[in-house]
Amino acid sequence: MSAVPTPARSIALALIAPALATAAQGAGPDQGQAPPVTATVVTSDGSDWLRLVSGEWLKGELIVLDRGTVQFDSAELDDLEIDWADVVELRTAREFTLLLEGREQLIGRVQLLDGRLLVEQGERLRDLPREAVVRIVPGEPRESNFWSGKLTLGSTVRRGNTDQLDLTTGLSLLRRTARSRLTIDWDSAYSELDGESNSDNQRLRSRYDWFLNSRLFLTPLGFELYRDEFQNIELRASPYTGLGYAVVDRSTVEWDLSAALGYRVTRYASVETGSSAQDESATGILGTTLSWRASSTVDVDFAYSAEIGLEDVQDTNQLASAELSVDLWWDFDLDLRLQWNRVGQPAPDSDGQVPKKDDLLLAVGLSWSF
Helix, strand or coil, rough: CCCCHHHHHHHHHEEEEEEHHHHHHCCCCCCCCCCCCCCCCCCCCCCCEEECCCEEEEEEEEHHHHHHHEEEEECCCEEEEEEHHHHEEEEEEEEEEEECCCCCCCEEEEEEECCEEEEECCCCEEEEHHHCCCCCCCECHHHHEEEEHHHHHHEEEEEECCCEEEEEEEEEEEEECCCCCEEEEEEEEEEEEECEEEEEEEEEEEEEECCCCCCCEEEEEEEEEEEEEEHCCEEEEEEEEEEEEEECCCCCCCEEEEEEEEEEEEEECCCCCCCCEEEEEEEEEEEEEEEECCCCCEEEEEEEEEEEEEECCCEEEEEEEEEEEEEECCEEEEEEEEEEEECCCCCCCCCCCCCCCEEEEEEEEEECCC
């Protein structure tokens, strides 16, 4: 590196040198002295450095910042999860990719000081408020950096006077870039009482969103596949296309509203004599999702959708879910989920039995986030 500072580096040095020099004096003996102050954000030994509100310096590797939580691999304390609000200073030795509010994406070395983020991009230095950052991941954009997910498993087993098995599973995948968002969600519920099944359903949902600006997004394709033996639904397919609006898009809160037009095809497991085994209908779909990072250890998620039959408004299917996740250890959470599923016009089976319209599920499980 040239010994002659560029204008951007000189300005950065003048702004941050006094505070960095003071902070470096408070470095603990276990973590060592902080790297020397430079006009860039490159540390001398290739380590990332982080200072907490307590004044303690941590040396190690920044893994990710997402939804207000920093994952940091400390050289002395191993893997840590730290509230972003508790970090007062940060210096990275590598380039990172930053996703900002407003869907802008930056790549560069990062430094946090006095509530401001300095991002060095070659000869250019960007100065941003820390609140503008939604996500920070290591390195230049690559496919693995865009993906995150969650696997959930819940089970209840009883043996004795009553033999009962309840099993719930779920898998959620999210691919998020500065301009697009792909979600894939699969969940299932199975119950068995005294050797006989009394609940068996699976649901697969996916949608691709393209942001036209910082708030408005287009959903060129979304779909839902659903089957439920006890709702007399062998398979229900519902593709759609629509528009949505991000009412709130912050690191701790995301709230979307959406509207779409679609087409629903339902094939029934059995029907009465003379009745059609398949039903088709154009639909209008209204939905909302809310994700809230209530604290560094608690997440709350809510979703609601109404699939309205355009030929008959009574033929409206609704789905609502609320989920509470509490961090247990590292990437493992305790999840509590309440889900309501309503079929507007259930079809009688071959025996003339009409399934109930409403199903309510309360599930407790263990989840792994990745």
